[in-house]
Amino acid sequence: MRILVGQGSCGIASGAKKTAAAFAEQIRAAEMDIPVDVTGCIGLCYLEPIVDIYDDNGKMTRYTKVTPDTAKLIFDAHVAGGTPYTPALIPAAGQAFLDKQTRVVMKNCGIINPERIEDYIASGGYRALSKAIRNMTSDEICDVVLGSDLRGRGGGGFPTGKKWVQVKRQSEPVKYVVCNADEGDPGAFMDRSIMEGDPHKMLEGMIIAGLATGAHTGYIYVRAEYPLAVHRLKIAIDQAKAHGYLGDRILGTDFSFDIHINLGAGAFVCGEGSALTASIEGQRGMPRVKPPRTVEKGLFEKPTVLNNVETFANVPEVILMGAEAFKSIGTPKNAGTKAFALTGNVNNTGLIEVPMGTSLRSVIFDIGGGVKNGKKFKAVQIGGPSGGCLTESHLDLPLDFDSLEKVGAMIGSGGLVVMDEDTCMVSIARFFMNFTQQESCGKCVPCREGTHIMLELLDDIVEARGTRETIDTLLDLGDTICATALCGLGKTAANPVISTITQFKDEYLAHVVDGVCPTGQCQAYRKYVVDEDRCVGCGLCRKVCPVHAISGGTKRTHKIDTQVCIKCNSCVSACKFDAIQII
């Protein structure tokens, strides 16, 4: 028997360490000899902490939301008693969430112990490297990757093989492989999960990239806010070196490759290629103009393969299964799977992996279990602050690079934020614009000044100062920022605003023309009035009002001066007769 406790950052945050300790304590007390092991995240965020118990035949029983108290009950029933503890078994929706996915990149996440290379090797790890290094030429590796139609998972969707061939062709002898692990989109955590759950897979991909392009040094640029990922990467690098998969003369061949970890200070813009390489070089993390492109002059002005975590983690699978088999997953030109972080007003939040081209409907309703609290689906923000929002009419759209681009959205790094009918789209646009303007590096004028002005204009609408002209100005600015900003961050900064205006023009107009926030989310549009039938004239509201907006004599119906009212809600809290209404 073996007990596995999911301990990604999410699991640990939910108390998985205490759960694991509780099991260990029980085992010790019972003087039994059962290992309590660590594994990464399986993706079921809302059901953490998750515990898998394997019996001696390898059959696994999964428990969810296991607190230390539940752990004791599970121990008594299952470990000691031999019968599963049914109240904590994974619910059917959770099981469906897992069953409906296709796990390629994350197939080991939540299954193996990421801190033990033996687990990775046992699950087929480093076989791709061994195949590539012994049986394939660098051209053959590039051909397989090119033929597999693998495209960069960081957002741009550039064909990975093409990038590698371009780097390989450069005559400059020194080249670099850089892994972008600076995942910064709000709500996106695919790369973190891969690094925490199966770090060797990505290292293997990087080593193969080095082999294919002639690079001997790799850098992982990972944000410092991912300490667990960094910790596990360091362990993985040490173990890979000890086992001869990394370092000098890999697997006894002439090929040597080393990997360094660079910590980023959490600037979103450092996810942009040239800002990222500048940051590794010790420069200010600001994008530069292109050409030259990163494949020609990247890190330290040398040809550089720059891919993100998920892309590299795909590489061993591509090498092992071959181009054709890989292409059989997904849709034409969009091969393989894609990991998405499913969050927002959806029942089953978590990390999922589905074949490219899976419909939005299937993701949100089949895997995600539909919108929370039986509310109506309104929209989904895809691609984080660079992406756009999709509505009900897009639910059957296949999730792939090309289809999304056609409707003004993008996969980005794979964030999916589901919104229900109570979500105000202006507020959502404002939220993303606030993020982008804070994360702008400030170099080019459109992004630095333009996003800030757009935020101010969105503030105007949210705070009931907007006019039709405000909307026109937003579109004008968005157009210029998209067309003229220096880097990808800037060029896509206005997307959330443009797409919400396009999809939800009526909602914007309701704010600025009718003076109403249809969802009631924008405080400035709320009006506080006294329900004359209910008011008994007790005067309590008048006493608590901090701005003296309420008038009325004793035992007479009170009145709120809406011009003076600051909508602080004090009167609502004070009234014992529910006589204050918000309209």
Place this chain on the structure above:
Amino acid sequence: MTQQKYMTINGEMVAFDDEKNILEVVRKAGIDIPALCYYSDLSIYGACRMCIVEDERGNIMTSCSTPPKGGMTIFTNTPKLNKHRRLILKMLLSSHCRECTTCVHSGNCSLQILANRFGITDVRFDKSGKAFKDEYKIDLSSKSIKRDPNKCILCGDCVRVCSETQNVGAIDFAYRGWNLEVTTAFHEPLGATECVNCGQCVSVCPTAALTVKPEFDKAWDAIHDKTKRTIVQVAPAVRVALGEMFEMETRNVMPLINAALRKMGFDEIYDTSFSADLTVIEESEELLRKIRQGETLPLFSSCCPGWVSYAENRHPDLLPQISTCKSPMEMFSSVVKEDAVLNPGLQLDPREPYVVAVMPCTAKKYEAARDELSLEGQPRTDLVLTTKELAMMIRQAGIRFNELAPEAHDLLFGMYSGAGVLFGVTGGVTEAVIRRLISDKSNRAMNNTQFLGVRGLEGVKELTIPYEDREIRIAIVSGLKNAENLIRKIKSGEIYYDFVEVMACPGGCINGGGQPIANLAERQERAEVLYADDRLSEVRHSEGNPQVKVAYDRIIKDQQHRLLHVHYNGRRCEG
């Protein structure tokens, strides 16, 4: 032979050769494409986004960062581009101080000029209030440069010139996004940093975020002070640039400057080229002595205060090898004030002398205030004005500069040799020293010194001249980054020189931080005008200047060391 390449700009074929980017090709085709962050000498930055062009498929790209390709088709003035440019300008203006009437750069500000050109009469988004409040403190700590971050448009030109051209890096970007600012490390006052006051940042600044610290009020006060005898010296490089500020072609306007200064009320008008002759004599002596005595060489020139500061900050070990000669400006002030003390009866008027120096240089303001250069506790140069400040004073006085009748200097400190006036351009000090060293002093021989490899605006030049039974190896370097690279090679033993002339500003004083900005072609023109002034001089070598002998006999006597030499104390910034 390679085939001529063409691209199509606005429907017309334009030939191009080795232009680095479309912007250069477009400008060559006679179209003034707007740009706020492009200087051909600096790296491509691509931040202002004003230089955008459109291709035939409607793609928009910045012309500064796109290399031209044969067969390319671009448009520079489409409705789309016009819309974007206007909107970008409005964005910039939305957070820019708009107190144009009281701005020193009014009429000369790139942002203002573009706003006018694109007909921006209103800025829709100016609620942030940033435009109307002095958010940032104005930094007046530097002796030379005023820093007003409220007027900064964050184009990064100053940052790049400071690090790429000058290797100083006193300023850089801090923070990000809307909070981005150009500032010193840890917000130290500029005067406490390693800034060498070269003023190249001032030259490239498109607005008034970096300006010369204005001191013309002090000049007016002195002129109108009845107890003061105002003596003004004008440096060589001023005469080839001031005219440009009055829409004149590049030519020698020294005779007009003399006339203007007299009209403004200065009592005596002299030329720093006179004391440059003194410098040549002293520095040649020093070089020959060091060679004879086998002292550590190279000897580095010392006329450039930006270079002296740089050496103090970065290479204090080289200070013993820097010439002890004071700069021509300081030699002038020393001598002229000494004359007033020694020979009161010979003065044109007996009032207390007040020496004003008109310089192409911002660092001279710092130099004039250095303790090491004061005598008897008093600075010898009372006030330094830059070329640009002089132009402002001329305008303030209502003088129509380009209509003035030419006038001459006063004697005796107004007379100079052709060698002295060469100091205004890189290689000039060296050429003047060579003229001192060669034995044939005919004007024909003087004509020939130009062919020794001293001329031209390249950042680094080297030459070898025979002297008696040996050779003297010389390097001429301008731009501090070039100087740094050369010094590293000297220190590593890779190369050896006997004498190194260093000018902080690329091209020398003609391109000083106090001058109106000049591109390479304009610098070349300025240099040519100085060379013409040399050719037209009756006396072409320093010791041939008759007034130099008078100065030695009547004033300097045995006081050479006190009046003409200095030992700098070393590192000035203790931050």
